[in-house]
Amino acid sequence: MRVLFVNPAMERYTRQIAMPLGLLSIASYLQANGHTVKILDHTLRATNFKKELEAFQPDIVGVSLLSIKSFSDASKISMQAKKFGVPVIWGGIFASLDPAFIFSNIDIDFVSISEGEATWLDVMNTLAVGGDLKKIPGLCYAENGKVIYTEQRPFIDLSILPPMDFTLVDVEKYLGGMYGCKKTAALYMAKGCVGNCAFCYNKTFHRQCYRMRPVETFLQEVKYLIEHHGVDCIYFADELWCRSREEMLYQCEAFKNSGLDFKWGVQTRIGIFEKEDFKIMKDAGCLWVDFGVESGSPTTLKRIRKGIPYDKIQQTFLDCSEAGIISLANFIIGFPDETEEQLRETVRMARTIAATQKTFFFFMPGPGASLFDELVSSGKYDPPKTFREYTKIKFFYSPKPNFSKIPTKDLKAVRARFLWEGFSRKYFNEGTRSYDLAKKDIADVLKQFRGHGLRFAWQLFWISAYEFTDIFFYAHFFPKVMKKYGIFE
Ligand code: SF4
Secondary structure, eight states, X not given: OEEEEEEOOOTTOOSOOOOOHHHHHHHHHHHHTTOEEEEEETTTOOOOHHHHHHHHOOSEEEEEOXXXXXXXHHHHHHHHHHHHTOOEEEESHHHHHOHHHHHHHOOOSEEEOSOOHHHHHXXXXXXXXXXXXXXXXXXXXXXXXXXXXOXXXXXXXXXXXXXXXXXXXXXXXXOEEETTEEEEEEEOSEEOOSOOOTTOSHHHHSTTOOEEOOHHHHHHHHHHHHHHHOOOEEEEOOSSSOXXXXXXXXXHHHHHHTTOOOEEEEEEOTTSOOHHHHHHHHHTTEEEEEEEEEOSOHXXXXXXXXXXXXXXXXXXXXXXXXXXXXXXXXXEEOOXXXXXXXXXXXXXXXXXXXXXXXXXXXXOOOTTSHHHHHHHHTTSOOOOOSHHHHHTOOTTTOOSSOOSSSOHHHHHHHHHHHHHHHHHSBSSSSSOOBTHHHHHHHHHHXXXXXXXXXXXXXXXXXXXXXXXXXHHHHHHSOHHHHHHTTTTO
């Protein structure tokens, strides 16, 4: 059977484009099981989808909806596929977490819930014998205005998945420079996370379950990328890289013994590794570690169920620094009922930790997260019902609606100040200069101009200019806010 997968274009997307690892993993698995697959990535360039359908003659079309920002293109593609007479299945994080929204906004056949590999193989094999797709576990569909879920599918054993077939995508287009490396590729080693953060979809999407792939499969992929594309660095796109010291030791040992020369960076949780561990990681090629600190307030951390040891936050960044590892600290501000005093604690934390880079985000209620459910059930949040309503939300620029007890102007100024400082400082500690990060961001935007035409480039230019002006304005023209939260202390 033949399946055409599409990664739809994202609206107003200005950052480095990421390899569609989810689609690639499913496609590689289907191909290894005898099906014919093709991936179109509209985030790289738009295609004439009608012509693609005519040329490839798929039996089914799969669309990955990671974010609501892809809805417009995903809808267009799906309508064309339906006209062509083939069924359409959507998957990906957003589709999976809110199928009711999808079915009330577009007429497609199914949404694949959570992990897609085994479900898709079942779909293809069932199609091949003319079976009933409505009996396949892991799907949902709309019937008489209701969303019907089929049986929940157990997670797949990741060791049965083959190495990803990178010939299915244009690898070179996804390779960006990071922290001095020239060609960084994103790969995944594990799925899920053991955390239970109240603002995160992990508990719903991954059922708080953590699974690792065999390190040998991962290393086969790295070897291919090094030999065929000159990749010199791997960014682990996992929600969580290693749950324990033992897993870390096992992986570092395997990396070192592989004979492959590559650097790497990960996302992990504070409290898993100690000083000696970071040294071992550095020795095995680790370049950077990304931590979600989220808040400097113990009260907020408890409320959001972050589950990290507060007393280890400062030490962890010092340990990274001593080990020579770049450390990134991510904070979220504007949590429901967060107070000015709690924001002051977060600013104090951000000011004092030894992190190389500190990034601030606004709290955004998203489907699948328990804070989202809380806000909706208490009547404090009425989530968008239509795609048009969704497009009006600009959480990246402004915390609207603002669920905290902090004025919106204060949240914007605090975030802008930290972003500006990160933007104008050195990219990382050694061998770089001020504004290197700014130059990298501008280069990322310019990359997106190619392949999307003048209209897209023009739109992107204005969005980037707006974002820059907004950050500059809030970072520089609110001295009283800076004083109030101790930013200049
Ligand atoms: S640690 Fe990260 S991935 Fe895990 S639940 Fe918390 S926010 Fe989600």
